Amino acid sequence: MAAWHEKTAHEISSAVRGKQVSAVEVATSFLDRIAAVDGNVDAYTQVWPEYALAQAQAVDAKIARGEDPGILSGAPIGIKEVICTEQGYTTCSSKILEGYQSPYDATIIKKLAAAGAVFLGKLNMDEFAMGSSTENSAIKTTKNPWNLKCVPGGSSGGSAAAVSADMCTISLGSDTGGSIRQPACLCGCVGVKPTYGRVSRFGLVAFASSLDQIGPFSKDVEDAALALNVLCGKDPMDATSADLPVPDFTQALTGDIKGLRLGMPKQCFTEALGAEMREKVMAAIEVLKKQGAEVVEVSLPALDYALAVYYIICTAEASANLARFDGVRYGFRHPEAKDVREMYVKTKSAAFGPEVQRRIMLGTYVLSSGYYDAYYLKAQKVRRLIKEDFDRAFTQCDAIVTPTSPTPAFEFGSKTADPLEMYLSDIYTIATNLATLPGLSLPCGLCASGLPAGVQFMTKPFDESTLLRVAHCYEKNSGITLGKPPIA
Amino acid sequence: MEYEAVIGMEVHVEINTHSKIFCACSTAFNAPANTNVCPICLGMPGVLPVLNREMVNKSVAAGLALNCTISRWSKMDRKNYFYPDMAKNYQISQYDLPLCYKGRLDIEVDGQVKSIGITRAHMEEDTARNTHTLGGGISGVDFNRSGVPLLEIVTEPDLRSAQDAYAYLTTLKQILQYLDVSDCNMEEGSLRAEANISVHPKGSKEFGTKTEVKNVASFSGVAKAIEFEIARQIEVLESGGKISQETRGWDANRGITFSQRSKESAHDYRYFPEPDLMPIVVDEAWEQRIRKSLPELPLAKKRRFKEQYGLSDYDATVLTSTRAMADYLEAAVQAGADAKKAANWIMGDLQALLTDAKQEIQECKVPPAGLAEMIQLIESGTISGKIGKDVLVEMFASGKGPKAIVEEKGLVQITDEGALVAIVRKVLADNPQQVEQFKAGKDRVIGFLVGQVMKASRGKANPEKVNEILRKELSA
């Protein structure tokens, strides 16, 4: 029998609820696994053994009393550093929030706890979620469990690596332009970015408010559905969260996609896509065709501008969102400032990393008087065109399929010298955020290098059910199992 | 050369919602520092604002009262600048699409009505307060005010004098208080006024360079600052100088304005739409609901008081100066008092008592029905008008009803003919000299005799009857 740390959340939850195993036993298995392999992977920035065991004990106590702790009973979960927790620190992997303790829990943390989840600790990321390789963390360098010389992707690199290396059964990430789906692809797990507004952002430290969305990493699609059942729903603390009913997403996993129209945007299958990735994605499409999907070509002409639009909007919002980190109320304050202005300048210069500084400056520039119309306003107009492209495409199809990333995981340092090269890692994922759509990446095989490849699906806003149904159908019928990454 | 001043006002009023604009913290004034705070108004990482619906309701009400158009669709924006009193280093405000715009407020100056254009009224959050009095080279920040809801009301440059500005401020305050949307208390900072002032040769179409006067503590201070600033600008121009565009402070002690900040150091606020909040959509039905709930405004009430109650322009003005005063009068009338008589009592004796006690009419122990009852006691001849004054004093002090006081103190007027004749005869017998004088033709001595009778009856005698009986007895 497989060890508990290799199991999915639905397996763990039903075993814990069926008293086949205690939550403490499960948590211990994961904590042992972390102790054994995280020295190589460096996914965790903080591990909370005592806290995790205490939560597990509370779950066991509820079960002993005959109560139901919830659909994630005893499921060990890792949390991205960008999500606020009263437990431990919330640093966003930045020096500026070193030692910062949040006075409150994010809404989703409360929801997960109420569903019986057990929190193991916090996971590494690119500083303030800015990056595609987790190399921008001020804390540590997380490695890809499939090849320790390669990046895990980003910005939620720690969250992807932890699930991939069995150091948690589900993890939480945030996705602003692909920060869940790209690392999920590079690390060989399932990653979902829900529709903008589906999941409360209260307690998610903002990078780009109109694009950010929290979502889960998991070992399979069923766990993704289970996690979304808990995460989704209106939050009175988040004005942008949608007041829409949340279906039971596990009901969508029917395995039946007969007659489903699958759109292939021609703009996503150009030379920019590596040959191996193309081959894997085309094979995945063949699997779905066999299951009764009808493949149609769709066109997203404005997609060419997505990267430019994205880097204007996300940097503009980030320049304001990150303004509060000034050393006045919390976090790092430079000790040598003589006046307020110097305190701002020295604090921010010393404690923000180069990528964060670059984006703050870009964002400040595009919002400046005289440049606003040419950059920010125009970007908003093109964003609308991109959204309209998708609206049109979804009159012809029910789901869209694309690669998740142009290439599998790359080696450390190979893209850090050229920010633009790094930005291209998210070429297939950012449009989803711009158009506020839900997107999902799941593994579609291993490349010759032994690194995972991933395929991405997208659907209309708030149609996560179709998204999960397609992904689940592929998962069941692909005949592909990645196996375990070659660590420990 | 003859100059004309051109003045526009920017007024920030604190809207009197219970909780702050984007969080559930209390807006109470004078709480100990940093007690009315939470992660949201402190700008902690990960927090989000949620717009207080009551703020929108009250702002729309203010906009309607100022004859504004209400935006069907507006939004909040971020105004970016760094300062330690800014929790997020951006202020959530409204930039290009204010909630209310294109309004007008009629003011009265020297009996003339002027219509002042309202450019816009927009919602925003207040900032925290910095204090530099802690010693030890440390500055502190009190975040109690951070996130208190503000409505910024901006006029067109339609004001021409300090008197105009003063009338505008008092009229605006009166209306906002009528609506119960703001306390408009300058001392507590719930109303702050800034004036943009320029002068140009009279008749010229072009405006002169303007200065902005800030941080004035009272309406009369604003008027004085404007007066000073107009004179200063004219003097500069007359001596061949140029006005520099700048922000000026007001030194109330010395009675002068002084330069604070020049336009060159002005900020680029890098406004952009607030992505954490949804657009504000006030549909026709919502607007109508608020319009229907608006109270009668001062000007309309004044007109009605003149027509319905036959009050003079002056009386109607005084009695509608606050909603509480007008409500008091109407409640007294409702309780059966004659409107004119009630008006006289309110503006006369009651107001004097209130002024002495430093009370507002809504705090006073005399209920409108009590005043009406007291007036009826006079009407029915139960007490004299003079006794009425004493009764009101007692009512004001003790809160007792007029009938109870009259009975308790035995103040019922003596109208019984026999009893009065007896008193009169005794007074005449005691004052033979005055009787002689009267008979010698000194008619005005009758006043003295009436006074003696009233004194002897301890004020309870009916003065008209006394007069009548006296004359009869003297001519007998």
Ligand SMILES: [Zn+2]
């Ligand atoms: Zn608060």
